[in-house]
Amino acid sequence: AQSVTQLGSHVSVSEGALVLLRCNYSSSVPPYLFWYVQYPNQGLQLLLKYTTGATLVKGINGFEAEFKKSETSFHLTKPSAHMSDAAEYFCAVKGGGSYIPTFGRGTSLIVHP
Amino acid sequence: DTAVSQTPKYLVTQMGNDKSIKCEQNLGHDTMYWYKQDSKKFLKIMFSYNNKELIINETVPNRFSPKSPDKAHLNLHINSLELGDSAVYFCASSQGQGRDEQYFGPGTRLTVT
Numbered sequence: 001a002q003s004v005t006q007l008g009s010h011v012s013v014s015e016g017a018l019v020l021l022r023c024n025y026s027s028s029v030p031p032y033l034f035w036y037v038q039y040p041n042q043g044l045q046l047l048l049k050y051t052t053g054a055t056l057v058k059g060i061n062g063f064e065a066e067f068k069k070s071e072t073s074f075h076l077t078k079p080s081a082h083m084s085d086a087a088e089y090f091c092a093v094k095g096g097g098s099y100i101p102t103f104g105r106g107t108s109l110i111v112h113p
Numbered sequence: 114d115t116a117v118s119q120t121p122k123y124l125v126t127q128m129g130n131d132k133s134i135k136c137e138q139n140l141g142h143d144t145m146y147w148y149k150q151d152s153k154k155f156l157k158i159m160f161s162y163n164n165k166e167l168i169i170n171e172t173v174p175n176r177f178s179p180k181s182p183d184k185a186h187l188n189l190h191i192n193s194l195e196l197g198d199s200a201v202y203f204c205a206s207s208q209g210q211g212r213d214e215q216y217f218g219p220g221t222r223l224t225v226t
Contacts, residue, residue: 008208018220032212038154043203049156051212088154094211099144099161100169107155 002027002093006104014112019078021107022092028073032099033074034092035065040054044090050074061085086111116140117218119204125224126194134189134221136204144168145187145216148203156203162187163209194225216219 007022013092026033032051036044065076074091084111088108094108117138125145126132138145146169154216160179161169167179187204204218 035212036217041220043205044156044215045217046214049212049214055141090156098211099163099207099209100158102147103156106156108154 002031002095002102003104004104006089006091006107008107009105010108010110012110012112013081015083019076019081019085019109021076021089021091021106021109023065023074023076024072025074025091025093027095029044029095032094033065033067035059035063035074035076035092036090036092038088038090038106040087046077047089064065067111069085077078081109083109083113087111096100117204117206117216119202119218119221119223121218121223124223125226127226128194128196130194131192132192132194133191134202134204134223136187136189136218138185138216139207140206140208142206142208142216143184144207144209145181145184145185145195146205146207147189148205150201150202150203152200160187190221192225193194196225199223199225201224212220 003026024064034049038044050067072091081099091104094101124179144163146161162181165181178190180188201220205215207213207215
């Protein structure tokens, strides 16, 4: 069984400020972890993923995430928010042999000028 | 070239009607999915096909029927539409299981009046 918790349905930051979106997971097998972004009226697209190896993963648009097994977390960060980062962000987890990811409920990132 | 495409983009129809949504992927992936996204952005898996075979069929009313004529296509037919069917429906594909991410289509916004 697997589950994902995204803390905060909405996160609001000023342009240029640090972005931190939280994701905690549970999985009975070593997980594969994903962050997706959904811009208004579009489908989801992959930001980054962790499978094995280096626990700090870099993605597109300056985002990165760190897999912390001891904390069962995979938080998403970006040093400096841009207006174009305003979107819905989803964390997802898959067990090793699974076809189907479990998605979190999403966090809406709001960026103020 | 669009990797995962869906038609139509918008669908407005009356209760009781039957409608179909088409999905095609040109990525050569083995696995395709249908998701429903509600007004709160929650993503719910509905179906998954691997090499034209149904592998996941979540608790979905039997008014919903997927059809996979070949590996590149997964269509969704909905009978006797109800108000609660109003949502955005996403098609997605992935190479397989485990570490592979999903590629999402642009979505079909279904409105039942």
